[in-house]
Amino acid sequence: xxxxxxxxxxxxxxxxxxxxxxxxxxxxxxxxxxxxxxxxxxxxxxxxxxxxxxxxxxxxxxxxxxxxxxxxxxxxxxxxxxxxxxxxxxxxxxxxxxxxxxxxxxxxxxxxxxxxxxxxxxxxxxxxxxxxxxxxxxxxxxxxxxxxxxxxxxxxxxxxxxxxxxxxxxxxxxxxxxxxxxxxxxxxxxxxx
Numbered sequence: 001x002x003x004x005x006x007x008x009x010x011x012x013x014x015x016x017x018x019x020x021x022x023x024x025x026x027x028x029x030x031x032x033x034x035x036x037x038x039x040x041x042x043x044x045x046x047x048x049x050x051x052x053x054x055x056x057x058x059x060x061x062x063x064x065x066x067x068x069x070x071x072x073x074x075x076x077x078x079x080x081x082x083x084x085x086x087x088x089x090x091x092x093x094x095x096x097x098x099x100x101x102x103x104x105x106x107x108x109x110x111x112x113x114x115x116x117x118x119x120x121x122x123x124x125x126x127x128x129x130x131x132x133x134x135x136x137x138x139x140x141x142x143x144x145x146x147x148x149x150x151x152x153x154x155x156x157x158x159x160x161x162x163x164x165x166x167x168x169x170x171x172x173x174x175x176x177x178x179x180x181x182x183x184x185x186x187x188x189x190x191x192x193x
Contacts, residue, residue, distance in 0.1 A: 026170075027174055030174060034085075051072070071146065072152070084164045101113075119176070122176070125172065132165065139153070
C-alpha cells in the first residue's frame with residue numbers, strides 16, 4: 001500500500017508520482033554537478049590567468065619562461081573550461097543560437113524548433129561522448145604521451161570531452177522528458193500561440 005492513500009504502490013497515480021520524484025532527484029543531481037563543474041572551471045580560469053601572468057613576467061623580466069605553460073593550458077585547462085560547462089550553458093540558454101529566427105516565429109513554433117534542436121543534438125553529442133571515451137581509454141591503456149618539453153599524458157583531454165558531453169546528453173534527455181525547452185518563449189494557450 002502507498003502511504004496515506006489506500007492504493008497500491010503500482011496504482012498509476014503513485015507510479016507517476018514516483019517517476020516525477022525520480023526525475024526531480026536526477027535533475028537536482030545534474031544541477032549540482034553543473035554547479036561543481038562551473039566552480040571548477042572558474043578556478044581553472046583563475047589558474048590560467050595566474051600561470052600566464054607568471055610566465056610573462058618570467059619570460060620578459062628574467063628570460064626564464066615556464067616551458068610547460070602552453071601545453072598545460074591548451075591541452076587540459078581550456079578543454080575543461082569549454083566542455084565541463086556545455087550542459088550548464090545549454091540549460092541557461094548561453095549557447096550560440098540564432099535569436100533573430102526565434103523572435104521571428106510564434107512562441108509555439110519556437111518551442112517546436114527548440115525541441116527539434118534538442119532531438120538533433122542528442123545523438124551527435126552521444127556519438128562525441130562515445131568516441132572521446134574510446135579515445136581516452138585507448139590512450140590510457142597504451143600510455144600515450146605528447147611530444148614536448150613535458151611528456152604530458154594524452155588521455156585526460158578526451159576524458160574531459162567525454163565527461164562534459166555525457167553531462168550534456170543527460171541534460172538533453174531531461175529536457176526532452178520534461179517537455180521544457182530552455183529559454184523558449186512561453187506559449188499563450190488562449191491565443192493558440
